[in-house]
Amino acid sequence: MLRMGKLTDYGIVLMSYIAEHRSKQHSAHMLSDAVHMPLPTVRKILKVLSAGGLLTSERGAQGGYILSGDPADISVAQIITAIEGPIALTECVSSASQCDQETHCAVQTNWNQINNAVFHALDEVKLADMLTPTLSAARPVQFYPPSYRAKAVSLQDGDQHE
């Protein structure tokens, strides 16, 4: 399974919540209550989201966070990028290939394209889309065949615990 940090997941939930209540300014405390996440964690995420330019913060009493832009303009890719860093599946792409594989790594070049494909997929989904309960009708969605799921075999020891 392609893994993404749990904090990023939280981040998207937070962004969704804020987008749903754009009128108000939200403090970390309020959001923590509203979305039932531990306050320190919420604070950490909000800070990063703010540093990434997705949220605008106001300090001091009665301060808080608001969306920096329109939900229709903020993509999932932007949120992920803000929290996780640049979207890339492999290390070697972002960190200018310090691996000793370079010789056999004609592969590397093509990773760029893969990463791009993934990025664009994520960039097409906007925050506004996340608010709508289901948009199945709007976009042509094809669930990938269950055979793929079934074929997965654990790399780790013993149990797969899922």
Next chain:
Amino acid sequence: MLRMGKLTDYGIVLMSYIAEHRSKQHSAHMLSDAVHMPLPTVRKILKVLSAGGLLTSERGAQGGYILSGDPADISVAQIITAIEGPIALTECVSSASQCDQETHCAVQTNWNQINNAVFHALDEVKLADMLTPTLSAARPVQFYPPSYRAKAVSLQDGDQHE
């Protein structure tokens, strides 16, 4: 950054190598030498790839591995799925939502679409494509704007070390 296990990266390199030398059968030992990866690790990956149906194994002396299918038919998505498990960015999708967020998680529904988009992006890139040094001309590739890279802010402590 969206993370993918290093072993998966290795797996793709291995598959690429095997695809480039389809005629022969390859033992873990040979591959370990050829691609300069630790033998035990190579063995582990090959086993999983074999269990996933992407490689066909033959036991005993003079045994080894060969590609199960045509490189043009094997997608990167398949390789990733074989090694990492089903392609999904969040936990809650694959493990039938055991999170306590369900109330606020209208978001969850839409993750399916995101995961799908990513899956299709990865499924379109075939192993055969990885062999060609660059296919820039063939497919329209757009590198995402560097602004996204720049905006990334570390969630972790201190340094970003990259």
Next chain:
DNA sequence: TTAAATGATACTATAATGGTATCAATTAGG
């Protein structure tokens, strides 16, 4: 029957991640 190979399982150390605590800086309001 031996050697070469895959299959399976168990173990360990390192690193990444999530989570927490603490203090500094800012600002509205009494």
Next chain:
DNA sequence: CCTAATTGATACCATTATAGTATCATTTAA
């Protein structure tokens, strides 16, 4: 002007996941 509320920044810890290794069982060609 002082207090309380709030974000900003940094440092720290514990748990988990990952990569990597070791060991033994199984199969098969020579």
